[in-house]
Amino acid sequence: MSxxxxxxxxxxxxxxxxxxxxxxxxxxxxxxxxxxxxxxKLKEVNTEGVEPIAHITGLTDVFRNDDNPRxxxxxxxxxxxxxxxxEKDGYVKVKSVFED
Amino acid sequence: xxxxxxxxxxxxxxxxxxxxxxxxxxxxxxxxxxxxNPKLNAYLSVFENQNPKPLxxxxxxxxxxxxxxxxxxxxxxxxxxxxxxxxxxYVAPYDATVINKLKNAGAIxxxxxxxxxxxxxxxxxxxxFGPTLNPHDHTRVAGGSSSGSGAxxxxxxxxxxxxxDTGGSIRAPASFCGVVGLKPTYGVVSRYGxxxxxSSFDQIGPITKTVEDAAIILNTIAGRDPLDFTxxxxxxxxxxxxxxxxxxxxxxxxxxxxxxxxxxxxxNDLVQKALSGLESLGAHIDEISLPMTDYALAAYxxxxxxxxxxxxxxxxxxxxxxxxxxxDKRLLDVYLDSRAGGLGDEVKRRIMLGTYTLSxxxxxxxxxxxxxxxxxxxxxxxxxxxxxxxxxxxxxSTVAPKIGELSDPLSAYMADIxxxxxxxxxxxxxSVPCGFVEVGGVKMPAGLQIIGKHFDESxxxxxxxxxxxxxxx
Numbered sequence: 001m002s003x004x005x006x007x008x009x010x011x012x013x014x015x016x017x018x019x020x021x022x023x024x025x026x027x028x029x030x031x032x033x034x035x036x037x038x039x040x041k042l043k044e045v046n047t048e049g050v051e052p053i054a055h056i057t058g059l060t061d062v063f064r065n066d067d068n069p070r071x072x073x074x075x076x077x078x079x080x081x082x083x084x085x086x087e088k089d090g091y092v093k094v095k096s097v098f099e100d
Numbered sequence: 101x102x103x104x105x106x107x108x109x110x111x112x113x114x115x116x117x118x119x120x121x122x123x124x125x126x127x128x129x130x131x132x133x134x135x136x137n138p139k140l141n142a143y144l145s146v147f148e149n150q151n152p153k154p155l156x157x158x159x160x161x162x163x164x165x166x167x168x169x170x171x172x173x174x175x176x177x178x179x180x181x182x183x184x185x186x187x188x189x190y191v192a193p194y195d196a197t198v199i200n201k202l203k204n205a206g207a208i209x210x211x212x213x214x215x216x217x218x219x220x221x222x223x224x225x226x227x228x229f230g231p232t233l234n235p236h237d238h239t240r241v242a243g244g245s246s247s248g249s250g251a252x253x254x255x256x257x258x259x260x261x262x263x264x265d266t267g268g269s270i271r272a273p274a275s276f277c278g279v280v281g282l283k284p285t286y287g288v289v290s291r292y293g294x295x296x297x298x299s300s301f302d303q304i305g306p307i308t309k310t311v312e313d314a315a316i317i318l319n320t321i322a323g324r325d326p327l328d329f330t331x332x333x334x335x336x337x338x339x340x341x342x343x344x345x346x347x348x349x350x351x352x353x354x355x356x357x358x359x360x361x362x363x364x365x366x367x368n369d370l371v372q373k374a375l376s377g378l379e380s381l382g383a384h385i386d387e388i389s390l391p392m393t394d395y396a397l398a399a400y401x402x403x404x405x406x407x408x409x410x411x412x413x414x415x416x417x418x419x420x421x422x423x424x425x426x427x428d429k430r431l432l433d434v435y436l437d438s439r440a441g442g443l444g445d446e447v448k449r450r451i452m453l454g455t456y457t458l459s460x461x462x463x464x465x466x467x468x469x470x471x472x473x474x475x476x477x478x479x480x481x482x483x484x485x486x487x488x489x490x491x492x493x494x495x496x497s498t499v500a501p502k503i504g505e506l507s508d509p510l511s512a513y514m515a516d517i518x519x520x521x522x523x524x525x526x527x528x529x530x531s532v533p534c535g536f537v538e539v540g541g542v543k544m545p546a547g548l549q550i551i552g553k554h555f556d557e558s559x560x561x562x563x564x565x566x567x568x569x570x571x572x573x
Contacts, residue, residue, distance in 0.1 A: 052471035056526035
């Protein structure tokens with residue numbers, strides 16, 4: 001069983017932007033510990049001199065034209081904005097970043 | 101459950117002979133869904149008369165064929181939930197490329213099918229909208245993550261369905277429900293409009309009643325798509341061309357790691373019988389070794405959560421989906437609370453795991469190492485495919501578990517042991533029914549998995565077809 005502390009779980013939850021209850025923190029610490037204990041077995045594999053996989057079928061340098069016709073389609077913009085919880089003057093509205 | 105119901109061919113024949121019209125066959129399926137779905141929970145949404153309207157039917161290869169679509173594939177103007185509360189009311193603003201292709205081929209969409217939340221699961225129980233039950237035994241799971249697609253096809257609530265497969269999500273429900281499931285080579289089918297889970301693993305593929313139907317659907321949905329840069333260039337072959345060709349002389353490797361400890365003895369019997377069947381058709385069978393099998397599962401559960409943690413950062417309560425925008429005062433709280441309230445346990449677990457293994461100080465030990473192990477596994481398969489035409493073994497180590505049986509996360513991960521290597525290497529694989537195991541007086545189906553080298557779908561379809569024909573449907 002690999003050790004991950006509740007404090008680390010708290011830190012990771014912050015990075016992942018997920019609020020956890022105290023109960024969830026406790027459960028997550030145990031479950032992640034068990035999973036990390038299992039995946040730790042990768043340390044047994046000798047990977048010296050092995051190049052990590054970049055793309056599995058070996059495609060490289062795929063290009064496209066630098067345009068997107070949907071970007072300027074006003075109907076599309078309207079439809080997308082309709083799904084945002086907050087909207088103002090054709091923009092997505094968000095809450096303030098700083099406290100008053 | 102011996103009658104498989106309609107196939108693409110039987111619907112086509114019925115339409116041609118005038119036994120039923122397109123409206124009638126679609127209505128018949130809707131009626132069946134209305135009756136059976138409350139028991140199975142296979143469909144999350146059913147399209148009422150969406151199409152066919154007065155039919156100017158497209159005379160394509162799937163003209164008038166009613167199908168079901170996993171609810172992580174976008175159909176313009178329809179809800180797409182991904183089995184998650186966070187997308188409960190999300191309406192797709194465009195068609196996935198596969199949907200476009202099916203529309204052009206004339207297919208009729210019956211509705212969207214249930215899945216583990218964001219396709220994360222092996223049983224189907226991680227759906228925010230409840231598990232899909234197995235048509236063979238309602239106390240058992242349908243298999244995941246394409247749970248609804250597997251159950252819908254098995255119960256003949258659709259002629260065929262689309263699923264997606266990141267670590268076995270097409271093949272597991274196919275095996276548990278007793279239908280055919282094909283996971284194509286990475287890049288053969290466009291992922292444009294598939295809600296992303298792990299982008300270097302995800303592939304869309306068909307779940308069907310017959311191998312021939314799987315080949316027909318692949319013919320329709322495959323091909324380079326300028327909207328998916330990872331889709332592979334080149335012409336789409338006719339995947340039905342090899343069906344019916346003899347498999348005499350083909351070399352098949354059976355990994356000993358797939359046939360040992362952990363495999364249910366009755367499934368072992370079925371697979372052995374299947375191998376004898378292939379041998380009597382003239383195939384040459386050898387035992388081989390995939391020594392990285394155990395490590396592959398560990399690598400999978402590092403790389404996939406890492407990709408998940410990045411891909412699912414977009415669900416933040418700002419642009420669409422479940423949001424606490426109305427109630428929270430600070431931006432940060434909107435993020436924290438929307439994700440806390442909108443995402444389920446397994447999704448949170450994987451996001452956390454991926455965030456951890458990618459975080460400072462751990463990247464080299466976990467992610468980078470796993471990508472190197474991925475290269476080693478690829479090498480193993482390359483060596484095997486120098487000598488062998490296909491790798492064959494069980495799809496799953498057991499029949500469909502009881503609801504709740506795999507509630508511990510790690511034991512659920514272990515159930516993917518035979519399926520994940522295919523995705524790690526981007527290989528094509530098919531699960532085809534190989535018989536039944538009697539448990540508690542109920543006959544539960546099991547699947548035979550046939551794995552091919554990159555872009556060799558035609559050969560695994562050829563073997564699967566020969567096997568299916570020799571068994572009889």
